[in-house]
Amino acid sequence: MKSVKxxxxxxSSIILLRRSFSVTSRALAEKTITIRxxxxxAMDEEITRDDRVFLMxxxxxxxxxxxxxxxxxxxxxxxxxxxxTPITEMGFAGIATGAAMAGLRPICEFMxxxxxxxxxxxxxxxxxxxxxxxxxxxxxxxxFRGPNGAAAGVGAQHSQDFATWYSQCPGLKVxxxxxxxxxxxxxxxxxxxxxxxxFLENELVYGQQFPISDEALSADFVLPIGKGKIEREGKHxxxxxxxxxxxxxxxxxxxxxxxxxxxxxxxxxxxxxxxEDIVKTSVKKTHHLVTxxxxxxxxxxxxxxxxxxxxxxxxxxxxxPPIRVTGADVPLAYAKTLEQNSMPQVxxxxxxxxxxxxx
Amino acid sequence: MNNYxxxxxxxxxxxxxxxxxxxxxxxxxxxxxxxxIREASGGATLEYxxxxxxxxxxxEQGPSTHVSCNREEGLDYYKKMQVIRRxxxxxxxxxxxxxxxxxxxxxxxxxxxxxxMKGAMDKNDSLITAYRAHGWTYMMGVSVTGxxxxxxxxKTGCAEGRGGSMHMYAPNFYGGNGIVGAQVPLGxxxxxxxxxxxxxxxxVALYGDGAANQGQVFEAYNMAKLWLLPCIFVCENNGYGMGxxxxxxxxxxxxxxxxxxxxGIWVDGMDILAVREATRFAREWCTxxxxxxxxxxxxxxxxxxSMSDPGTSYRTREEIQDVRKSRDPITxxxxxxxxxxxxxxxxxxxxxxxxxxxxxxxxxxxxxxxELHVDELYSNVYSQPPPNFKxxxxxxxxxxxxxx
Numbered sequence: 001m002k003s004v005k006x007x008x009x010x011x012s013s014i015i016l017l018r019r020s021f022s023v024t025s026r027a028l029a030e031k032t033i034t035i036r037x038x039x040x041x042a043m044d045e046e047i048t049r050d051d052r053v054f055l056m057x058x059x060x061x062x063x064x065x066x067x068x069x070x071x072x073x074x075x076x077x078x079x080x081x082x083x084x085t086p087i088t089e090m091g092f093a094g095i096a097t098g099a100a101m102a103g104l105r106p107i108c109e110f111m112x113x114x115x116x117x118x119x120x121x122x123x124x125x126x127x128x129x130x131x132x133x134x135x136x137x138x139x140x141x142x143x144f145r146g147p148n149g150a151a152a153g154v155g156a157q158h159s160q161d162f163a164t165w166y167s168q169c170p171g172l173k174v175x176x177x178x179x180x181x182x183x184x185x186x187x188x189x190x191x192x193x194x195x196x197x198x199f200l201e202n203e204l205v206y207g208q209q210f211p212i213s214d215e216a217l218s219a220d221f222v223l224p225i226g227k228g229k230i231e232r233e234g235k236h237x238x239x240x241x242x243x244x245x246x247x248x249x250x251x252x253x254x255x256x257x258x259x260x261x262x263x264x265x266x267x268x269x270x271x272x273x274x275x276e277d278i279v280k281t282s283v284k285k286t287h288h289l290v291t292x293x294x295x296x297x298x299x300x301x302x303x304x305x306x307x308x309x310x311x312x313x314x315x316x317x318x319x320x321p322p323i324r325v326t327g328a329d330v331p332l333a334y335a336k337t338l339e340q341n342s343m344p345q346v347x348x349x350x351x352x353x354x355x356x357x358x359x
Numbered sequence: 360m361n362n363y364x365x366x367x368x369x370x371x372x373x374x375x376x377x378x379x380x381x382x383x384x385x386x387x388x389x390x391x392x393x394x395x396i397r398e399a400s401g402g403a404t405l406e407y408x409x410x411x412x413x414x415x416x417x418x419e420q421g422p423s424t425h426v427s428c429n430r431e432e433g434l435d436y437y438k439k440m441q442v443i444r445r446x447x448x449x450x451x452x453x454x455x456x457x458x459x460x461x462x463x464x465x466x467x468x469x470x471x472x473x474x475x476m477k478g479a480m481d482k483n484d485s486l487i488t489a490y491r492a493h494g495w496t497y498m499m500g501v502s503v504t505g506x507x508x509x510x511x512x513x514k515t516g517c518a519e520g521r522g523g524s525m526h527m528y529a530p531n532f533y534g535g536n537g538i539v540g541a542q543v544p545l546g547x548x549x550x551x552x553x554x555x556x557x558x559x560x561x562x563v564a565l566y567g568d569g570a571a572n573q574g575q576v577f578e579a580y581n582m583a584k585l586w587l588l589p590c591i592f593v594c595e596n597n598g599y600g601m602g603x604x605x606x607x608x609x610x611x612x613x614x615x616x617x618x619x620x621x622x623g624i625w626v627d628g629m630d631i632l633a634v635r636e637a638t639r640f641a642r643e644w645c646t647x648x649x650x651x652x653x654x655x656x657x658x659x660x661x662x663x664x665s666m667s668d669p670g671t672s673y674r675t676r677e678e679i680q681d682v683r684k685s686r687d688p689i690t691x692x693x694x695x696x697x698x699x700x701x702x703x704x705x706x707x708x709x710x711x712x713x714x715x716x717x718x719x720x721x722x723x724x725x726x727x728x729x730e731l732h733v734d735e736l737y738s739n740v741y742s743q744p745p746p747n748f749k750x751x752x753x754x755x756x757x758x759x760x761x762x763x
Contacts, residue, residue: 054555080555086585091544091578098548101533102485102562104555125538126545133526135519136739138533170740170750194742226745273745311755 031217032209038180039069039145039201042187043107045219047073047081050105053191056083056096057109057146066111067147067206093119093144097126100142100196107191110146113162113200120165127196128171143190145199148176149244149294150343152204156331161295163242164304166198167271173225174272176200178246180210182269185223193225200271202244228275230282234264237288237353240279240305242268245292245344248325252349261353271301279305280314289322290352294343297326320356325349404429405632405699412633416616416623416653422640426632430701436478436631437696438710440470440689443494445718446503447662450493450510454666458726459510462537463524466494468661471688472595473498475634479642481560485553487533487546488565490525491595491660495565499532503717507725515728521739540566540573543592547579550590550651561589561645569600571614580618580651587650591641592621594655595628601664602673615655628656629688659686737761 033041047053059066061074061084074082085092089110096108110116116123123144130138149161167174173195177183183201190197215221231246232253239249246267253263264282268275283289289309291302302324309315309322328342406427415421428436447465454463466473469491477498480486488495496506501517509516510524517527527535533549536542546564553560566576571594583590594614598605605612615623622644626637634656641652659682663670670679696702737750737759748761 083586086578086581088575088578088581090575091547091582094541094544094575094579095548095551095582098487098533098545098550098562099552099555100548101545102549102552104552121538121541122544126536126541131742132739133518133522134528134534134739135517135521136742137518137528139742173741224745226748273748 031212031214033180033212033217034207034209035180035183035201036067036069036071036206038183038210038212039187040071040073041217042184042191043070044073044076046188046191047077049219050191052103052105053107054081054083054104055107055109056085056092058085058087058111060084060109065109067203069109069201069206089115089119090122093122094126097122097140097142097196100127100140101130101138105141105143105191107143107145110144112151112158112203113146113148114158114160116144116146116162123166123172123196123198124169128169130171131195132171139194140196141194143187143193143197143199145187145190146201147203147206148200149202150204150327150332150339153334153336153339155334159332161293161327162198163200163271163293163295164300166200167274167301167304168299169272171196172272173197173270174200175225175270176242177269178231178243178267180208180212181216182223182229182267184212184216185221186225186269188220189222189225192222197225200243205244205247223269226270226273226275228266228268228270228278230264230278231267232263232265234262234286236262236264236286237290237357238264238266238279238282238286239290239292239349239353240266240268240282240302241292242271242301243294245294248344248346248349249292251346252353255346255350256353259359261357261359263353268301274304274308276305276308276312279309280312283309283314283322284317287317287319288353288356289318290325290349290356291322292325292344292349294327297324297329300324300326302326320358323352323356325352405433405695405701407632407695409627409630409633412627412630413637414615414625416613416625417620418622418624421624422633422637424633426630426636428632428635430696432478433692433696433701434706434710436474437689437693437707438714439474439498440631440692441711441714442503442717443467443470443473443497444689445714446497446506446721447493449507449718449722451662451666453507453511453722453725459524459666460512461523462490463510463666464491464664465660465662465666466491468682468688469595469597469628469656469658470494471631471634471692472593472628472656472658475631476563476593476638478631478635479638480563481642483531483558484560484642485531485533485546485549485562486565487536487542487549487562489536489539489542489567489570491567492525492527492535496527496529496532496535500529501527501532503721504724507718507721508728511725512730513725513728514731515724519731519735521731540570540575542566543570543573543576544579544582546592547583547588547590547651550583550588551586553589554586559646561591561642563591563593565593565595567600568594568596568598568605568612568614569603569608571596571617572609577618580621580653583651584618584620587648589645590651591638591645592651592653594653595658596655597658597660599660599664599673602668604673613655615653618653621651621653623653623655625655625657628658629686629691631688631692658688734759 064071096106150159505517512520550562
């Protein structure tokens with residue numbers, strides 16, 4: 001029911017999805033939804049589907065969610081399924097984890113993942129390690145979700161990207177979606193998964209429209225955890241990224257079309273377990289690699305990808321050393337110019353691509 | 360924590376005799392009390408009044424101070440306490456022979472708490488505790504073999520040797536937790552699940568006097584009360600958090616009074632029947648929709664904090680011996696049962712022999728069974744591994760394919 005004007009308003013890079021491996025066989029999707037809608041719908045459907053699923057977090061019920069991610073859910077499902085908590089992350093993350101151990105399937109929302117640091121002991125020591133320590137006796141089917149990384153002008157304490165901290169830990173599954181289809185399919189998969197999942201959203205794109213197929217809108221649409229997606233096929237260079245970084249890669253790819261540089265954009269979708277095969281296959285084809293992420297450079301997602309490529313037979317296919325594009329290695333400033341230049345921009349990606357391609 | 364109990368045995372209709380006995384003073388300035396123990400003939404029950412067994416916070420009425428048990432229960436509780444005592448002694452020895460590594464926190468002295476509480480719990484109630492967990496693990500259904508073999512890291516251990524001393528689990532028993540205080544919100548979460556599913560069960564969430572100051576404990580209190588969770592918060596106060604006495608760690612060492620909006624009961628944790636009675640009361644409270652309750656069990660541990668702590672640098676040997684002599688939960692219970700003529704010395708000796716055999720069998724497994732094959736180090740990371748999942752070992756040439 002969207003007008004043509006709305007379609008045109010969609011991010012220009014969406015049009016490139018036409019060339020990607022899409023779940024749908026249609027050339028151009030008819031419907032669009034925002035990331036927010038995708039996430040709200042996914043939660044609504046899973047709460048309806050399985051009695052054991054419930055949402056817990058600050059402002060998730062009567063406020064409709066701090067970022068309106070749970071809009072309408074409390075009205076529809078009530079107090080039992082949508083639970084407002086006090087501002088006590090360590091306490092409610094522990095309660096949610098205990099409820100999961102006892103057989104429920106909680107969605108524990110952190111208003112942002114910055115606040116998850118107060119509760120990180122429960123995410124790692126209580127949730128991630130329980131199945132292993134108990135030799136399989138204790139399952140923890142919990143999803144920890146919320147916005148991760150920078151917003152706009154919120155300062156250093158509210159802008160950290162936790163992708164690498166969580167993706168380092170065995171026992172967790174860590175998902176970092178990009179598109180609305182990613183969010184729908186992977187959040188549903190996460191809720192249905194019996195292992196603890198960290199689901200890293202990005203607040204900057206909550207309002208972004210994405211085309212979505214009917215299949216992706218169906219109630220049982222799930223995407224496989226641990227499998228990436230080629231968002232844009234290309235032959236000259238592989239750009240491996242996750243979350244909002246994929247958007248940056250697609251923008252850079254579009255700009256470089258003019259220069260005759262054809263970029264392949266890999267949307268990792270999941271960080272743990274990491275789909276290294278999709279990156280290797282792409283590198284073997286393009287012979288060049290740049291990784292793009294918004295997190296800090298040291299021990300980042302890009303570091304891990306490059307290490308794995310170099311340790312594998314894909315190394316022999318490289319025609320140039322792989323390099324990374326990351327956030328600046330500083331706490332994030334508030335002032336607009338400083339903030340913008342602390343986060344990767346299209347120019348950083350293009351410069352890196354050209355260097356790698358020796359252009 | 361020091362107290363004395365005036366014991367009065369209820370007179371039964373036929374054939375009584377009055378016995379006079381001196382009751383030993385327990386470090387109190389109050390003069391010796393004379394207690395009278397009336398011997399019951401026919402010996403059907405052990406009954407007595409324990410008026411000083413409880414202290415109440417925000418409660419008009421507390422658990423009954425008149426406690427009793429029959430012969431069957433008495434012998435069962437005695438045996439269970441003795442199993443735990445001997446099991447911990449075995450762990451102590453095996454640790455010293457380096458068969459057990461890492462952390463080992465012994466429960467000896469605190470047996471009346473786990474046996475007494477379990478005596479009042481329903482079989483579908485849940486429980487979670489911290490790292491001083493061996494006694495609770497036994498009471499929640501794991502065999503002595505399952506415990507000792509887990510301590511020695513063998514595959515017949517209840518977690519196949521993957522968990523060790525602090526990570527043992529059973530149905531409705533969520534461990535064994537290594538991070539001080541973390542088990543308290545987890546326990547409130549288990550209680551949340553009971554309530555969510557409409558079950559009339561409680562979750563018992565235990566913590567020590569050291570953990571009682573953790574912020575997350577108060578976060579759990581708050582949510583448990585707001586949402587009326589059927590959670591019994593139990594502080595096993597053995598007087599010391601590692602080497603720090605509760606007086607040095609807590610501005611308010613009355614742990615049962617720590618929450619101004621949750622009622623609390625202090626219990627003489629060395630009196631197993633008082634423990635059981637108080638637990639019945641708390642359970643009734645929590646399952647009738649009134650929300651959580653706090654209990655403080657005044658108890659004592661004979662060993663140090665863990666095997667690396669001799670336990671004598673922050674308390675005197677006299678103090679430890681004093682508790683053993685005058686307040687030991689096992690010997691004092693046995694004496695009561697004998698005096699009430701529920702069982703004879705010989706019967707107890709026979710039970711002790713049975714217990715010894717149980718421990719010896721378990722030790723044999725713990726010392727002779729093998730560890731898991733080294734390839735197993737890669738299992739149980741995920742309950743649902745994705746297809747073609749592989750786990751990296753310590754170098755680039757070591758990977759394990761996992762398939763479910």
